[in-house]
Amino acid sequence: MTGKVTALALEQAELSGATRAYFAKCEEKLGLVPNVLLAYAFDEKKLRAFTDMYNDLMLGDSGLSKLEREMIAVAVSSVNHCYYCLTAHGAAVRQLSGDPRLGEQIAMNYRAAELSPRQKAMLDFAVKLTESPDKMDEADRQGLRDAGFTDRDIWDIASTAAFFNMSNRVAAAVDMRPNDEYHTMAR
Amino acid sequence: MTGKVTALALEQAELSGATRAYFAKCEEKLGLVPNVLLAYAFDEKKLRAFTDMYNDLMLGDSGLSKLEREMIAVAVSSVNHCYYCLTAHGAAVRQLSGDPRLGEQIAMNYRAAELSPRQKAMLDFAVKLTESPDKMDEADRQGLRDAGFTDRDIWDIASTAAFFNMSNRVAAAVDMRPNDEYHTMAR
Amino acid sequence: MTGKVTALALEQAELSGATRAYFAKCEEKLGLVPNVLLAYAFDEKKLRAFTDMYNDLMLGDSGLSKLEREMIAVAVSSVNHCYYCLTAHGAAVRQLSGDPRLGEQIAMNYRAAELSPRQKAMLDFAVKLTESPDKMDEADRQGLRDAGFTDRDIWDIASTAAFFNMSNRVAAAVDMRPNDEYHTMAR
Amino acid sequence: MTGKVTALALEQAELSGATRAYFAKCEEKLGLVPNVLLAYAFDEKKLRAFTDMYNDLMLGDSGLSKLEREMIAVAVSSVNHCYYCLTAHGAAVRQLSGDPRLGEQIAMNYRAAELSPRQKAMLDFAVKLTESPDKMDEADRQGLRDAGFTDRDIWDIASTAAFFNMSNRVAAAVDMRPNDEYHTMAR
């Protein structure tokens, strides 16, 4: 099931060849088509806009490793208690880190994980940005610089944390449900 | 100025012909290139992902009018106290509604505006999704249906509110500054 | 309209000569009689108590400039999302500062304004006092002293911030509406 | 001691005959001069503005009994954890009600008191106005009307609750200390 609101819409959609090919590639690489993509597929323009932004942020060039970006995803989703994103991205942290416990810790409370000062600073920033965006100021940015991040890295931390504040809310608003396969991945 | 973090990055960017053309069109239609676009322009892939999603959400087909989508943008940004988005989208509400007071009211507290029951329900949902995404449930969706919205409309309300929860946080994190022109528009 | 609760009461009121003279003076100096005064006018004793306190705080002798007192009014009203006070006192900040942008910034998020360290300390204190009065302690007062304020100035910052915590709540409780004229003043 | 900030200021003040007479009357009627008055006495204009507003609200004509107004004072001060006001007005509730337990209950948590539906509605309104003034709406006012209050009563409930949101913050900001005598009154 892909979410109560979008279920109906999806029935009416006809997927283009390009989308079918994209989904086949997901199936091949991940073993599944993430339900979030099925949820957006009722409108291919929305699907493409979402995947373009997602793929650039999470897989594109960055001073942050892919694991670090997934850690941000999970820490933000923990604050927002997002079932979809904690499930899907918790699995990614377990997989990319090879440390199942780390995925659990960040999903539950990133303060319980044994993080490097760099990663602690990164998640502190992401979580403050999630909880009180109105209170961000230069001292927060300076904290990241002091931990060794460049201004470009700050952009990437900020836009990844911000993206999941969007994605968590879409998932919550339409009751999006993660693929069952995530639960057992990389345990 | 386009934001403290991105200022440096931008100097190094070389805009492609396509981006220069896009900015020229902004200049022509809006009388300015929104600073958010300049902020993203240090990386054209990020710029395009942002504008594709933005243009689809705010200008594409929807059961919500363009004004209603701008009202959501402003109500969400008011909760998050986002100076950039309140300035730019407050101007849009003043312009699209032809009612300068309405833009002010939603920027300050949407509960002070004289809204139709439909628009009140729409903003109540957007604001709850902003403040406590973890507490959304079927009753919230049903409230929108009772106010006359379809499930497709719910998707649009949700993804617009969610988008500005992203955008507010990028702006806050990098101290993005709105173009001065917005302040005097449509007063 | 002066607020839903007080509208009825006002019809029955007969204004004294002194009050009529006071309102004429408002009209002459401000170009309008602020709706908050009309709201209180159903009982002249309450009106006088309110204006005596208001005029002393906002116009009387103080180590704070009139602009600084209006900045406190707006920063407090922003936290409380008070439509009436943001409208009326936002106009005052625009007018007294000759900087329309400053009025907008403080109404939206004072952290976005380029403030002197003195004014930043002043608004940090006023906002903490608004959000969590139970957590004020000597360190907060010392912060003001370190920024150059005397103990008498602290009293004035505190009582101005406190006054608008009162005024915001009266306005919210009776749905008080600002005069339309404020919206276009000093833009 | 009358509060750390004002202690210095007070030494320099010379009380007028009128103020000395007023304080003598307090001494006679209450057995003490409330420290809040001493705190304001460094400036007689401020003292008079404060006492004029206070006396009108708490002692003037109203559809609310004096006890009910003191109950509002205490319920608001409990949310704000104001030591000064809980001490002084808790004593007043004990005294006016002849029920020491009632004073304690409202100071601790008004939901623990056995209130009439009228008084429960009154304190629910005052506490919501204290905690989230931005969320007040017509339904809150209607709740008071349904409990038997007139629009004039709503004004009085609102302005009493609002007044103590001011007074709590002045007391917190300057560390105002209640007279010791209150602790043992009407136990």
Next chain:
Amino acid sequence: MTGKVTALALEQAELSGATRAYFAKCEEKLGLVPNVLLAYAFDEKKLRAFTDMYNDLMLGDSGLSKLEREMIAVAVSSVNHCYYCLTAHGAAVRQLSGDPRLGEQIAMNYRAAELSPRQKAMLDFAVKLTESPDKMDEADRQGLRDAGFTDRDIWDIASTAAFFNMSNRVAAAVDMRPNDEYHTMAR
């Protein structure tokens, strides 16, 4: 009355000789049987588990004085606005300290009390643990060590604060009412 939920259950209970003896001892030493014990008495196993933990924590060996443990009880209960515990343990602070004002201050706002740096650090920790347990970290523990506490003391501070976070919630959930006698004790 011992609380609305448990009143019924209690009628059906038959107290064992051991429990009757325990209650007689309470009566002798305290002049009353605390209502919390009557509330638990519907099941003697629950009663014994509660009293064993309570007596160890509050009366057993510890680097904290009995008064300090009662101060923690009251500061935690103030945050949670627990009528039962503020009444019963407020009386204990008044009694053990011989300073009625201290009991009032901590019940209202511990920041208003004149505490030693040690006791201030202790209550700061207990209150943060109450308000945001998810945000505790090594710096909080170090703060206690810097104030002179051992790791064993930290355990005692933590488990006392935690215990009242439990007890406050049981009392709130079943509307437990304190014995009237507490109100007048040690005034």
Next chain:
Amino acid sequence: MTGKVTALALEQAELSGATRAYFAKCEEKLGLVPNVLLAYAFDEKKLRAFTDMYNDLMLGDSGLSKLEREMIAVAVSSVNHCYYCLTAHGAAVRQLSGDPRLGEQIAMNYRAAELSPRQKAMLDFAVKLTESPDKMDEADRQGLRDAGFTDRDIWDIASTAAFFNMSNRVAAAVDMRPNDEYHTMAR
């Protein structure tokens, strides 16, 4: 590791025969000695008080099934972001329900689980009691009765939710770490 604060204390403890036997039984039945017990073992009186209360609440007679009590434990621990309890009791929900997904859902956000109205009401009560104990009232208890619970059941829901509000805080305060084995149990 059993938690930073208690590690030292434990080295000095000499376990009695009774405690060694109890731990051997844990090992036999659960395949491990829960770290929380090792943490309390520095003082056998505290250990026994904890286990007596725990065993009665979670394993004793009750109108709530063992699974339901574990669901409460996890829902409360999710609000408090307690790494220890989410890990240990999340495993218990997976095990007792035979539904690994259910354990994940309640750990992340119980609103995402497909619960019966009875269980939804039970967790709504437990979560409100966790988040705002000061706001519990008769309507909350009535909600449970309407969902089919007796007053005795309400006691059990309340005391289980309250217990984990204690336990979460002890774990957070001393940085208690769950046994690694829990992570892979019943996946």
